[in-house]
Amino acid sequence: MTRARRILLLGGVALAIVGMCHGAWYALFAEHQALDRIGGSLTLAFQHAADQDIAAASVALAAYSEGKYIHERQVDAHGHWIGLAMLLIVLGIVFDRASFSEKWKLPLAVGLLIGAAAFPLSVLLQTFSHGSIPRALSVGSSALMIATLAVTALGFAYNRSSS
């Protein structure tokens, strides 16, 4: 068992557990409250509109928008962590079929693991900051994930054509 495959298999299962723990925490302690806040804010916005109080309606609408922004990212992080974890496990099983030397497989596996861990994390970080750093991290980690997966696919294709 090579180190690259071990990184992908153990990293994949560990990442799936991280995703599940995050999902369980969110479902137990945050989701119901968040959905109540989102629904309540939107209702309040239109009730203020009914009372022709546009300033108060705007405040409620901003709260709704912020709540929805955070909720969507929490759900996205949970889903992406587990989805990418399963992809890592699959790649870990077949990684020996990629026609690269072990010297190249190791950084490729590390790149896949970093991309799979960092992308959902960057999505989660967007709930703390609307600034450019979490977004840049999202772009960088997703680009890393796509690039390493494309290189891995090329490795499989080259292996097949050479065999």
Place this chain on the structure above:
Amino acid sequence: MTMGMDEMSPAAGHSFARLSARRLLLLGGIALIVAGMMFGDIFAVFVLHQNAARVGAGLSAAAHAALAGDSSLVAANFTNVGSFLENRGTKVDTHVHMIEFGYLALLLSITMPWVAFSEKTRRAMAWTFLVGAALLPVCVFFIHYVGLAHSPLKAIGWASIFADAGGVCVLVATCAYLVGLYTYFRSRPQAAPTDELFKARSATGRLLLAGGLVLILLGFAHGAYYAASDLYRHEALDYSLLSNMVTASASHNSAALDTALARYGELQGDKAVKIAAHAHIIEFGLLAMILSFFQPYVGLSDAWKRRWAWLLLAGSVILPVCVLFELRFGLYAGALADFGGALVIAALIAMWVGISRHADRLDSALEASS
């Protein structure tokens, strides 16, 4: 070359023995995926569009109530909208969790030779996993109907509590398997796995692996494009259209309100189809890759294995592409998307039957030899 049962070693037969952890997770995993997909197809045909129309109508009624200055009617309409959204959300969650747990079960089934526990412990963990994987989606489905009835908690009902208990079962089993994997790798760092599934490289297996990888790459590229071109624009538009509705309601501008409502409906549709296409193409790609490993266990002829693999890949392309075109071509594209989903389900059931046949033959062979 496809590896038939006769070519498989006794060790392989033993690892796939009756009620072994691998067989439980493999057959249970495929059953979960098939059930989740059938539920998703039924949901898409009979609930999704009708529910979206009700949500739109509820929002429109609430906005018009605000326009009329009736604050209590606004609240009543939003209560209905919340109920429709909860109905939709719990059904999507049921569909997604059932399929994801199925995938994870299949992956854990493949890695079973690397889990350094006794077969008894592996089997106990497999049952724990499968019980949790069935309990969570079923209970999530009932959240909308049970609500907070007799619940000891303020915000979480009994269905949610049982769903979370199911999630904990899955989590415990996965953690246990991780410990088993870690123990194996620590004690035998260079040992090559002796399992037959890792060695098998049939033509069908390669087709599913390559096809799945291409689908996943396409899905990633589409997701990156969506994030760059639509995600933040959609979020900004969502806020600005709601803001327009609020302003139009407060200023009694019925025409502006109706325009904003219509554009809001279009936006929700655009968002939904793009996210669904992205999610489905990746999920199907992953499924194809996972199923490629199990081809030696599919007790069908090579020709039929290949046909089912092509059918699975065809459905995996048709569904997400047609979902993307749903806004332009309406029900025709929707019907084709459902047809694509049905192809994937049919191929999956065929493989499940093939694996069951292989398992029966293996049991008979093991009984005859003992």
